[in-house]
Amino acid sequence: MPYNAFAAFYDSLTGNVSYGERAAYFDQIIKQYQEGPGLLLDLACGTGSLSLELAALGYDVIGVDGSADMLSVALQKAAQQEQEVLFLCQDMTRLDLYGTIDVAVCALDSINHLTDPRRVQRVFSKVSLFLNPGGLFLFDVNSPYKHRQVLGNNTFVYDEEKVFCVWQNALEEETDTVTIRLDFFEKEEDGSYQRSGEEFRERAYSREELDRMLDAAGFQVEAIYQGDTFDPPTATSERLVYVARKIR
Numbered sequence: 001m002p003y004n005a006f007a008a009f010y011d012s013l014t015g016n017v018s019y020g021e022r023a024a025y026f027d028q029i030i031k032q033y034q035e036g037p038g039l040l041l042d043l044a045c046g047t048g049s050l051s052l053e054l055a056a057l058g059y060d061v062i063g064v065d066g067s068a069d070m071l072s073v074a075l076q077k078a079a080q081q082e083q084e085v086l087f088l089c090q091d092m093t094r095l096d097l098y099g100t101i102d103v104a105v106c107a108l109d110s111i112n113h114l115t116d117p118r119r120v121q122r123v124f125s126k127v128s129l130f131l132n133p134g135g136l137f138l139f140d141v142n143s144p145y146k147h148r149q150v151l152g153n154n155t156f157v158y159d160e161e162k163v164f165c166v167w168q169n170a171l172e173e174e175t176d177t178v179t180i181r182l183d184f185f186e187k188e189e190d191g192s193y194q195r196s197g198e199e200f201r202e203r204a205y206s207r208e209e210l211d212r213m214l215d216a217a218g219f220q221v222e223a224i225y226q227g228d229t230f231d232p233p234t235a236t237s238e239r240l241v242y243v244a245r246k247i248r
Contacts, residue, residue, distance in 0.1 A: 022228065039101045049077070062101070106137075135246045140242070145237065148171065179201050214242075219245065224240055
């Protein structure tokens, strides 16, 4: 999924995400389970906001994303902030690094964008392949509850300074898969609007499915948290954060 149209407006539409706080949260988790900063992979890094915050905390960061347009924005940010992050354009199911890493992070429900369980398994196996023994894999996912009760068949409208966006969802109940249609309206200097769009799908996976796939890739689940907290998840948790360790 290239996300060509989405790349231009991604940061505006995710302005509610505090990447500094998210990086600090992941840093806390990492330091609970292993010593200090090391070589970290930010998988599906998008426009690089989290990558740069993690680099600022002392990690050597590799950012991987399948969208060249997203990475173009990330490179501009890195140059402006004078941060050294290695950005690679790769499909995460075909991850191919130059060596091993200490930690992998995959944030903002990127795993949900893989609607075929076989592709999720491939990603987990690729991450395991490049992780050092005992290395950590942290990722978050939207829960089945969120797909059914929050995203569902709902429509959302975002009126931002740079863009007006209509977000339309359609839920397939059998698989907890939501088809998302984004229509962007960007105001031109003459007062007219330029329209563009993007469509993609997200699938929610049960804890049992994710546990099984992680085990098959050689991971042991160390913890599952609710959102950006250290609380255990509940039946109405919208986002789950997994902490998995490579054990074989």
